[in-house]
Amino acid sequence: MSGPNTDYDPVEVTPLKADQVEAMREAALAAIADAADLDALKQVRLDHAGDRSPLALANREIGALPPQARKEAGQRVGQARGAVNQALAARQAVLEAEHEERMLAEETVDVSLPTTRRRRGGRHPLTLQSELIADLFVAMGYEVAEGPVVEAEWLNFDALNLGPDHPARTMQDTFWTEPADDHVVLRTQTSPVQARTMLTRKPPIYVVCPGRVFRTDEYDATHSPMFHQVEGLVVDEGITMAHLKGTLDHFASQLFGDGITTRFRPSYFPFTEPSAEVDVLCFVCRNVEPQSCRTCRGEGWIEWGGCGVVNPRVLVACGVDPEVYSGFAFGMGIDRSFMFRHDLEDLRPLFEGDVRFSSAFGTEI
């Protein structure tokens, strides 16, 4: 390095000659352009823009020039260094972009690989069906009533106009508990919940009661000792069979589709008088050429449940004044409804617990 030129003597400093500076710049720019990757560029940066690069060294020689020459040389070197730095930055950006592109390309995965690491859960279709039905009625303003499965005989039978010697008691094959004179049964229907509701609420009463019920039926493709029912009860002033029909028509259309209605046939239930069997229009064939329909077995209608006007005797036993109030009640099998709604011919998969069955329905139906 030359010493400081303090006496203003014109001194020849070779590195600061215009052509020399130009050559350094050219060399630097060429090296930058040649840098193939970020590592090469890092070396180029050290070689041509680092502390020991020719331009940096030339810059230090500026002090050796006489003061009047310093300005020109300073400008010359400064411009060259600026150009090199600019070129470096530009090349850096290009190389970084290239690098990222390459890296991303290398990170490509097979997105078709399986992704399920944890088993999927699901809810039981009968639970979902119960909730769906409850929701339809809640939307109408009903509430959902509940009661125990192991129930007092009086609530399961007597309060519902099924006295101890009522022939209809033999229609329902009841599980009795020990000791037999405890008068406790597994409820054969969800109707005791209706009795409980009338005993604990004042009219107007609008409730549905979904739940498990039990009958001593041997377990086969169409019978189960445990199954699910939903019953509805309305007690209000001026309630008629027409209200019952309207409600069930609405229920049917909500559950099975627009335009699906119900049909009543006279029947007998001690709890109601008059009583009716409810058939629902087949939602598959809609009773148009039903002969080949599997769902309704060619009938055009599907047996759905029972219903009727609440027998005044039941109102009396449950503390409702039949002179002021009347009511209707209906009940249908949730399992049965599910079976024909979802094309299930054998009910046993509902109770076998094979996870492949419930999983198929996910968490909504």
Place this chain on the structure above:
Amino acid sequence: MKAPLSWILDLVDVPAGTTTEEITDRLTLTGLKLEAIVSPGREITGPLVIGRVLTMEPEPQKNGKTINWCTVDVGDANGTGEPQGIVCGAHNFAPGDLVVTVLPGGVLPGGFEIGARKTYGHLSAGMICSARELGLGEDHDGIIVLPPDAGEPGQDARPVLGLDEETIEFEVNPDRAYALSLRGIAREVLVSVEGASGFRDPAVRDTPAANDQGHPVVVEDAEGCPVFVARRVDGFDPAAPTPDFMVQRITAAGMRPISLAVDVTNYVMLETGRPIHGYDADRLRGAIVVRRAREGEKLTTLDGTARTLDPGDLVVTDDSGIIGLGGVMGGETTEISDTTTSVLVEAAHWDAVSMFRTGRRHKITSEAGKRNERGVDPTICEAAADRVVELLVEHGGGTAHPGVTVVGTPPAMPVVEVAGDLAARVSGMSITEEQSVECLRAVGCEVSGSGILSVTPPPWRPDLTDAQDFSEEVIRLVGYDKVPSVLPTPPSGRGLTRAQQLRRRVGRTLAGEGYVEVVTFPFVGEADLDALGLPADDPRRDLLRLSNPLNAEAAFMTSTLLPGLLRTAGKNVGHGTTDVAIFETATVTLPHHAGPAPILPVDRRPSEAELEALDAALPAQPLHLALVGTGDAVSGGWWGEARPVSWADAVEAVRAVAAALGLEVSASAVELAPWHPGRCAELSVDGEVVGHAGEVHPTVCQAFGLPKRTVAAEVDLDLLIARAVHLRSAPTFSSYPVAKEDVALVVDATVPAADVEAALREGAGELLESIRLFDVYTGDQVGEGRKSLAYALRFRALDRTLKEGEAAAARDAAVALAAERTGAVQRA
């Protein structure tokens, strides 16, 4: 009830051209639901005609058989009028006989198509039929030879053979006992089918007046047996066959023909609805006495069963003792046999409730009992008995004894007051009082008055007791199909209760956690609890027993959901699903043996005390949640190794449920079956035990066909839901910088991590924002029987940046308390 159509139409006329379906459609709409229309010839199609054998030439065959080459006159039925050449293998006929011929194009039962075919060197164009080929029985001795007056050649043979007889099967509801008779069904046709007329009541007939020449009868219990009629036929031929029409009709109605005397009583029962009993009059000893049985009396009924009678049973006796269970089943000693020549005919009216109780007590179901317990018209005993006598005399060659015994009088039907507008008010239809009166009269009621009608039901309708019963009669005749569809307007509802919402939330949470819901039966046996390894004094062994279980091995209502779930998990594994996670929510039954539930009156609302007594008698039925997991929790794959389920998954699933309810669960070690003694967590919320979770004992796994390391949990969901946080306050949190401190503490291996954490939390004070156990180490570096727990602590103040050293001081305080409480030593 199965009713041959021809029998119905013997009793009532329908307009010409009315089809069977039109009749059954109407009956279904008015309350007699069609089950099926059956006919013996329904499988036979095509030409089946009467033929007259013109010639028959026996032709011996090489195989030793002899066939007959016949020509048969089938009139114009074959289209040519020429005799039909038919080969027949039977020999029980002769030229000139009338036979049943199926012509080419016909199809016999079993899809057997008849064509003209070459056989034994002839073109046989049809077949002469046997009874078996027509599905009319097993008699295959030969072909059917018709009586000479059966008809003309070429006529359809079906009517002659009864093949076109249709039988209608109805479902009869308990309130329509009268429809268990042709009389009742014909009456329903009369009121239901448009244009029906000319009802001929088989129970309306001239009967001889009662006299004192009949068999002596004493009724000691007039309430149990209000009417007893006895008639006698002597000189009866016990070998006389039952006429064909009667056999056909009884068979079609689903009963078995036995002998003329028995068949006649059944025929009249089917016709009138009144069960009849026949005694061998020669085997009766002295007067008949009707009374209640005495304690300990015995009777062998004619089904061969020796029965010990109940004082509630009504019995028929003579000097020899008890000879029958009145109205339910006769006894052996006076049974009609194949030597009976004198028949005593009993037509009695019995108290329906007694009939029901006796039938149920002795587990007897009979056609007679079925009718007697539902209620029979009490006014037709004399007519029914007279009809039996008539038929026995006509077909059995006997003579009617002049004696006519009639004891008692039919009870009067009640008069019921019915508002004239009741049917309109009940149905929501505009039914006038006039219409109501008309309908009530149509079904046999006597009606008088207006506004409030005085209605007397007909004697065959004991079910009509309440005003509303009469409204049903009116509405069903007006037509259930006419009821309009009107939606009521409920008041605003409150939606699902909080508990109902939360139960749904629990199910969704577990489904989200990967568990599949199942529904199992709640029946268990002691073997199931043994399989769980429950000790003898485990409270879950206190079970509610069923009196009449379907399966003696599962005679109890379960107290725990685990047997059902473990069994279900085992079944899944057995089906090859090795990774299983299932849950169930259901009530369990925990008896408290509180004594009987009262049978309360029904003519008023029970008092609060009475209702409380009802509920107190019921077992506790809390809602439980249980889950079982086995196999892998995380499957292996391209991402790495599988992770098998562990005890912690069971605890975590309960924690997830609790979190969904806003609750935190704490776990502590406990030994409880069916869990692994060292891997069972007792789960608590705010100090109350809510359930248990952990790894299932290997022996229990084996008992349920499950691999080791299966996990399970069971909690009382009612307890969790009751504690669920309803309104949660919004959280406040600090936005100042966090200070992190890690500590590693060495404690005895038996010290629960939860205790260490609790001490750290308390010791750290309110600056502690969170604490996380990030490592558990056992091994040489900490020494035998020791473990190292490494915690990450985060400190932060709500209102400021922590000063230098504040976090460290809090950490030191935490460690100090942990040391004091748990003997923890900070690891260097």
